[in-house]
Amino acid sequence: MMFFLPFLVCFGLSLAFFTATGNDQFLYLGFTGANLTVDDAATIMSNGLLELTNGSLTFKGHAFYPIPLHFRKSYNDTVQSFSVAFIFAIHSSYPILSRHGLAFIVAPSKNFSDALPSQYMGFMNSQNNGNLSNHIFAIELDTVLNLEFQDKDANHIGIDINDLHSVQSHSAGYYDDRSSNFQNMSLVSGDAMQVWVDYNGEAKKINVTMAPLQMEKPTRPLISTYCDLSTVLQEPSYIGFSSSTGEVDSRHYVLGWSFGMNIPAPVINIAKLPKLPRQGPKHQPKLLEIILPIASAALIIAVGAVIILLMRRQLRYAELKEDWEIEFGPHRFSYKDLYQATEGFKSKNLLGAGGFGKVYKGALRSSQKEVAVKKMSHESRQGMKEFVAEVVSIGHIRNRNLVQLLGYCRRKGELLIVYDYMSNGSLDKYLHCGEQKPTLNWAQRFRIIKDIASGLLYLHEKWEKVVIHRDIKASNVLLDSEMNGRLGDFGLARLYDHGTDQQTTHVVGTMGYLAPELISTGKASPLIDVFAFRMFLLEVTCGKRPVSSDAQGNQLVLVDWVLENWRKGSLTEAVDMSLRGDYNVGEACLVLKLGLLCSHPFTNARPDMQQIMQYIDGDLPLPELTHTDMSFSMLYLMQDERFDPHTLSYPSSKASIGTISRISGGR
Numbered sequence: 001m002m003f004f005l006p007f008l009v010c011f012g013l014s015l016a017f018f019t020a021t022g023n024d025q026f027l028y029l030g031f032t033g034a035n036l037t038v039d040d041a042a043t044i045m046s047n048g049l050l051e052l053t054n055g056s057l058t059f060k061g062h063a064f065y066p067i068p069l070h071f072r073k074s075y076n077d078t079v080q081s082f083s084v085a086f087i088f089a090i091h092s093s094y095p096i097l098s099r100h101g102l103a104f105i106v107a108p109s110k111n112f113s114d115a116l117p118s119q120y121m122g123f124m125n126s127q128n129n130g131n132l133s134n135h136i137f138a139i140e141l142d143t144v145l146n147l148e149f150q151d152k153d154a155n156h157i158g159i160d161i162n163d164l165h166s167v168q169s170h171s172a173g174y175y176d177d178r179s180s181n182f183q184n185m186s187l188v189s190g191d192a193m194q195v196w197v198d199y200n201g202e203a204k205k206i207n208v209t210m211a212p213l214q215m216e217k218p219t220r221p222l223i224s225t226y227c228d229l230s231t232v233l234q235e236p237s238y239i240g241f242s243s244s245t246g247e248v249d250s251r252h253y254v255l256g257w258s259f260g261m262n263i264p265a266p267v268i269n270i271a272k273l274p275k276l277p278r279q280g281p282k283h284q285p286k287l288l289e290i291i292l293p294i295a296s297a298a299l300i301i302a303v304g305a306v307i308i309l310l311m312r313r314q315l316r317y318a319e320l321k322e323d324w325e326i327e328f329g330p331h332r333f334s335y336k337d338l339y340q341a342t343e344g345f346k347s348k349n350l351l352g353a354g355g356f357g358k359v360y361k362g363a364l365r366s367s368q369k370e371v372a373v374k375k376m377s378h379e380s381r382q383g384m385k386e387f388v389a390e391v392v393s394i395g396h397i398r399n400r401n402l403v404q405l406l407g408y409c410r411r412k413g414e415l416l417i418v419y420d421y422m423s424n425g426s427l428d429k430y431l432h433c434g435e436q437k438p439t440l441n442w443a444q445r446f447r448i449i450k451d452i453a454s455g456l457l458y459l460h461e462k463w464e465k466v467v468i469h470r471d472i473k474a475s476n477v478l479l480d481s482e483m484n485g486r487l488g489d490f491g492l493a494r495l496y497d498h499g500t501d502q503q504t505t506h507v508v509g510t511m512g513y514l515a516p517e518l519i520s521t522g523k524a525s526p527l528i529d530v531f532a533f534r535m536f537l538l539e540v541t542c543g544k545r546p547v548s549s550d551a552q553g554n555q556l557v558l559v560d561w562v563l564e565n566w567r568k569g570s571l572t573e574a575v576d577m578s579l580r581g582d583y584n585v586g587e588a589c590l591v592l593k594l595g596l597l598c599s600h601p602f603t604n605a606r607p608d609m610q611q612i613m614q615y616i617d618g619d620l621p622l623p624e625l626t627h628t629d630m631s632f633s634m635l636y637l638m639q640d641e642r643f644d645p646h647t648l649s650y651p652s653s654k655a656s657i658g659t660i661s662r663i664s665g666g667r
């Protein structure tokens with residue numbers, strides 16, 4: 001018989017063998033086709049799994065080997081040795097809670113209609129518990145701590161003789177073969193595990209062993225105890241399983257079972273066992289019902305938020321870029337960089353505002369270089385290419401008396417121009433700051449005058465193109481960390497090649513600095529810068545705005561006032577009071593006279609920058625101003641309607657007229 005066993009098992013059949021000698025043996029790998037006697041909740045599922053309880057509360061279920069077994073060779077004989085192995089699993093809707101358990105039992109009858117569920121395990125009731133006439137031997141797998149039966153814990157295995165109060169019990173687990181340490185196992189883990197029950201008829205000893213499914217039978221049994229089953233078992237007796245639930249909807253499964261009388265129970269091949277269902281089928285959908293909508297809602301919100309963020313980011317950093325800009329690539333800044341450099345154009349980084357937009361301080365992330373970003377609004381795209389070309393071309397100018405232009409950025413309705421940051425700000429702040437603040441001394445002022453003259457000379461004559469600055473004034477003169485004067489703001493400058501005359505369509509400039517011929521003809525030449533430079537000279541020396549009010553509230557036109565003083569022969573009276581007389585008289589008078597000279601309404605009577613430079617450096621003596629010249633100049637100013645003194649009384653010195661002008665002719 002043993003010879004055929006492995007062969008037959010290969011077919012996955014459930015087998016039973018009976019021999020004349022009484023060496024009965026069987027092996028079930030799943031229970032499909034097995035003629036088990038099942039009752040109550042117990043069923044054999046379609047995949048062969050034996051389900052003893054089906055999740056109904058306070059319910060029982062039994063499954064018995066159909067025919068009774070003879071445990072004795074003859075009626076008066078002692079109970080022979082036998083061994084049992086089975087694989088079970090307990091599932092529950094709750095992860096660590098299950099009620100009540102299952103048991104392998106040997107009993108005189110298969111009829112347990114009188115037994116109770118819950119703690120009675122489906123094979124006992126309150127009346128017969130402990131009665132010797134039960135003739136029941138059971139191995140209980142108990143998941144409830146029941147003080148009535150003096151259970152040791154809620155996770156134990158015990159030997160029951162006619163009584164649910166176990167003869168001997170032990171927490172579920174096994175003794176590790178290698179370390180011989182006890183290892184916990186949780187009956188309610190939901191995993192399948194194996195139990196071995198071995199009875200030695202001669203020594204009258206019962207060994208109970210258990211182990212996780214994958215593990216071979218440990219050598220040391222969990223329980224090994226003396227027990228004479230001859231006094232317990234009736235002849236013949238049924239063997240099978242009993243199980244019960246309580247107030248928790250547990251399911252008790254048996255996956256495989258083998259038995260041997262007088263011979264070892266066949267080894268159960270775990271690979272051929274039926275599969276357990278997924279655990280917690282009852283609560284999973286409920287959980288999903290709640291979690292799934294919440295999770296999907298959260299996901300949708302999260303995705304939406306990310307999209308909105310990305311879109312906002314996209315919009316925030318959106319730029320205008322056109323094909324023709326490729327050649328200006330190195331001079332183009334990304335809006336993102338400028339946005340980050342100025343901390344989102346925060347007002348705390350605002351340096352000031354002019355006629356064309358606001359100027360912000362920033363630090364470029366990549367280089368930590370400090371920059372000033374001028375943010376101008378521009379609506380028309382017309383002429384933008386030429387304008388950008390100019391900006392970039394100006395960017396190539398490098399001179400120690402000019403503020404370096406680093407590049408530009410363009411976005412819808414906006415043009416940003418990036419300059420070197422000048423840490424000491426613009427000159428006007430030093431000149432018109434009132435009594436309390438320290439002002440510049442004469443040496444500093446004279447140096448700045450020289451610096452600006454040399455910067456302007458460079459623009460007019462030394463660079464490859466003639467650059468007319470067009471907006472020379474104190475607020476466009478910036479001071480670097482060493483208090484060098486640097487001419488800034490090339491955003492408004494017009495360029496043209498040497499020798500070509502240009503016409504402008506709009507007049508740009510600041511009141512008091514505007515040359516009369518620019519207003520009347522609109523024609524720009526370097527001499528309009530000279531005209532503006534004279535106002536700068538007077539402003540720096542006198543510390544007064546082009547048009548101001550005196551203590552009596554009378555309007556004071558700076559040029560007239562200086563001219564007046566010159567006529568009276570008291571030119572030094574025009575020098576800034578806040579210098580408190582501490583200045584070089586020769587230099588101051590030179591500058592004032594030069595200022596008057598540059599005011600000449602006839603362009604050809606004005607010196608050019610080359611000459612101005614020489615006058616300032618003392619290389620060329622300043623031509624004597626004649627009263628006729630100057631009278632003529634005043635007369636001219638008075639007669640010219642378009643240069644009505646009323647336009648000079650424009651309230652703010654910062655006011656600029658017009659917009660960025662376009663050059664209509666080619667360059």
Ligand SMILES: Nc1ncnc2c1ncn2[C@@H]1O[C@H](COP(=O)(O)OP(=O)(O)OP(=O)(O)O)[C@@H](O)[C@H]1O
Pocket residue numbers: 351352353354355356357358359372374403419420421422423425426471475476478488489510654656
């Ligand atoms: N490169 C720079 N470094 C430091 N501060 C600057 C720089 N450029 C401009 N500023 C500051 O920003 C202020 C505003 O400059 P903006 O050029 O916009 O106005 P403005 O020079 O007064 O008038 P305009 O528009 O006619 O040039 C200046 O007064 C100056 O203080």
Ligand SMILES: *[C@@H]1O[C@H](CO)[C@@H](O)[C@H](O)[C@H]1NC(C)=O
Pocket residue numbers: 040041054055056
């Ligand atoms: C369990 O089995 C019993 C008896 O067959 C049945 O009445 C009950 O409805 C079943 N419970 C479940 C949850 O299937």
Ligand SMILES: *[C@@H]1O[C@H](CO)[C@@H](O)[C@H](O)[C@H]1NC(C)=O
Pocket residue numbers: 035037066067
């Ligand atoms: C199943 O077992 C019953 C006894 O419980 C028996 O009467 C019946 O003949 C058996 N059927 C088979 C197919 O073995």
Ligand SMILES: *[C@@H]1O[C@H](CO)[C@@H](O)[C@H](O)[C@H]1NC(C)=O
Pocket residue numbers: 075076
């Ligand atoms: C069994 O033992 C009883 C008494 O214990 C005895 O009367 C009976 O004859 C014995 N039967 C057999 C078959 O040995």
Ligand SMILES: *[C@@H]1O[C@H](CO)[C@@H](O)[C@H](O)[C@H]1NC(C)=O
Pocket residue numbers: 111112113114
């Ligand atoms: C089981 O036993 C009860 C009494 O204990 C009896 O009423 C019932 O008929 C029995 N059922 C079977 C199938 O023998």
Ligand SMILES: *[C@@H]1O[C@H](CO)[C@@H](O)[C@H](O)[C@H]1NC(C)=O
Pocket residue numbers: 127131132133
């Ligand atoms: C044990 O059970 C038998 C029959 O079932 C009964 O006659 C007897 O009184 C019971 N003994 C005790 C102590 O309950």
Ligand SMILES: *[C@@H]1O[C@H](CO)[C@@H](O)[C@H](O)[C@H]1NC(C)=O
Pocket residue numbers: 183184185
């Ligand atoms: C064994 O169980 C006890 C309590 O039952 C617990 O404290 C211990 O951590 C468990 N050990 C392992 C290895 O699971």
Ligand SMILES: *[C@@H]1O[C@H](CO)[C@@H](O)[C@H](O)[C@H]1NC(C)=O
Pocket residue numbers: 198199200205206207220221224
């Ligand atoms: C029971 O276990 C002991 C070791 O604890 C062993 O010596 C004995 O042979 C085992 N008995 C059976 C029937 O397996």
Ligand SMILES: CC(=O)N[C@H]1CO[C@H](CO)[C@@H](O)[C@@H]1O
Pocket residue numbers: 423424480481482483
């Ligand atoms: C007059 C004035 O403010 N000078 C400052 C110019 O900037 C340098 C460095 O940024 C300062 O050290 C000076 O005090």
Ligand SMILES: [Mg+2]
Pocket residue numbers: 354475476488489
């Ligand atoms: Mg400016």
